[in-house]
Amino acid sequence: MMLRAEAKSLMQERILRSADRLFYAHGIQAIGVDTIAADVGISKRTLYNHFPSKADLIRAYLERWSQPPASTELPPAERILAEFDRLERTFSQPSYRGCPFINAVAEAAEPADELTRLAIDFKKARRRWFASCLAELGVPDPERLATQMMLLVDGAVATMLVQGDASIARAARDAAEVLLTAAGVAARRPRVSHGEA
Amino acid sequence: MMLRAEAKSLMQERILRSADRLFYAHGIQAIGVDTIAADVGISKRTLYNHFPSKADLIRAYLERWSQPPASTELPPAERILAEFDRLERTFSQPSYRGCPFINAVAEAAEPADELTRLAIDFKKARRRWFASCLAELGVPDPERLATQMMLLVDGAVATMLVQGDASIARAARDAAEVLLTAAGVAARRPRVSHGEA
DNA sequence: GGAAAAGTATACAGGTCGGTGCAATGATGC
DNA sequence: GCATCATTGCACCGACCTGTATACTTTTCC
Incomplete structure (x- = not known):
């Protein structure tokens, strides 16, 4: 029903949503990977299968915010x-x-x-x-x-x-x-x- | 030769100078009390005799920065x-x-x-x-x-x-x-x- | 159906953290 | 001189950290 790649990127999205909320609200240093895994509802091992280190998670967290502002039709x-x-x-x-x-x-x-x-x-x-x-x-x-x-x-x-x-x-x-x-x-x-x- | 109170405040100044430099350069969370004590050249126990907790040290660190800008005679x-x-x-x-x-x-x-x-x-x-x-x-x-x-x-x-x-x-x-x-x-x-x- | 992948829980390693206990040493004040 | 205080070194606590290992179950693909 769901392709492997889809499931994978969907799980990554769930992880990134939790990481985003927690990192942003409490700071990067203050949030441990255990907290994020618990928030997503997955085991820490699964989290490390998707992001091999906390640094990768931090990088993905910041890259998610790197989108340019939506352009409007205003003058x-x-x-x-x-x-x-x-x-x-x-x-x-x-x-x-x-x-x-x-x-x-x-x-x-x-x-x-x-x-x-x-x-x-x-x-x-x-x-x-x-x-x-x-x-x-x-x-x-x-x-x-x-x-x-x-x-x-x-x-x-x-x-x-x-x-x-x-x-x-x-x-x-x-x-x-x-x-x-x-x-x-x-x-x-x-x-x-x-x-x- | 030196009064107790003088020595005490002098030691506090030494501690605060180190804390200031380290906290400011690397962040408050990233610097542990051990690092500050080692930088001052005192034991961790002595540091805790002058500042009963890290929170007190942080407060003193920020209060040191609370001085107003020097007023000049310019218009x-x-x-x-x-x-x-x-x-x-x-x-x-x-x-x-x-x-x-x-x-x-x-x-x-x-x-x-x-x-x-x-x-x-x-x-x-x-x-x-x-x-x-x-x-x-x-x-x-x-x-x-x-x-x-x-x-x-x-x-x-x-x-x-x-x-x-x-x-x-x-x-x-x-x-x-x-x-x-x-x-x-x-x-x-x-x-x-x-x-x- | 059966292999392979991905998930789970749990435990652990090795480290750092803030903070304390304690006995011993040194300096100070009267 | 003697009591008092500050300081020291060091071990220790419990908690938390990143990251790994193991062993088991579930899901997916063919």
Whole structure:
């Protein structure tokens, strides 16, 4: 009824779902493989058959988070601001506990390990997403502004992690609007597009 | 020759210096009390005579970092921007590894413990420092702008932790200048103060 | 039906962790 | 000098960690 490969990848998905929830909620170091196996409802031996070491599990956990943001059909300026709105919705989930990449780097004992590379790739991809929106807008220096957007996002993430107040996302959005406006983007009233070029 | 109390606090200082270096460089969870005792050159028993548990040591470690930034005699606008310059110098130290409070919260297994309260107090104090500078400048909404400054600082700290590029501090400073200017602060050429109010 | 694969439970190895007990040694204060 | 305190080394505890070994049962494929 079910092919071996299907069953295998399905089990891997179950394991990764548990690992994701537990690693993210309590930290990578704080969660042992026994806890994950018990949460999935499998034996530890089975878990090690699917992931030969905890490091592999951690890597798969972070790679699962490396998906780019879903692209929308909004015009680029609103697309950027909508990203901050999405941030606020994410913050409002009670399970929110910061950026898994930043957290992983923060609790890594060795500074330059493989997790750091994954985190850098993730951040660079997000920055590139901002940069492409900004290039589409025709701002003078999209790279510079993309870095500033990332500063606001990561600042909001860190603040949310510590303070636990989701309204910081709105503050970041406000700052982003000011920076966009200062760069020549008419973002505040996008539907009014007659005259103030 | 040396009073008991002096010797005691001196030993506590030695312990805290080692704990600070090791906790900050490798993370709180990754460093055991044995490692700290060996680094100080004392027995584990002596360490436990000065700090009855590892949690006390962690608390003392974070409280050591809770000092406010040294106030300078610069005018408030430059005082704020000088804070970003100080950030860049801090980033350039090879031992830099992010904000100890954010890192502590990121690697804490339980979300709402005592460390979080210390981290919140620290961040609020820094934010208040920005707010007082901005109030001195007479900007319309110093609280709002102080939050934005903190977003840039924490964003730069997180980015520096992951990417390891100290120039992000300059990007944060640039963004801060834009936000200050947009709020009515003439910050870019402070010495030219004739006419453009 | 029967072999091969994958799952199970249990136990264990070898290590580190935070924290304690204890006897002995050294320094300090009066 | 003597009592007191700090410190030491070392063994030890129980708990937890990653990872493995064994032996048994279930499922799947042909």
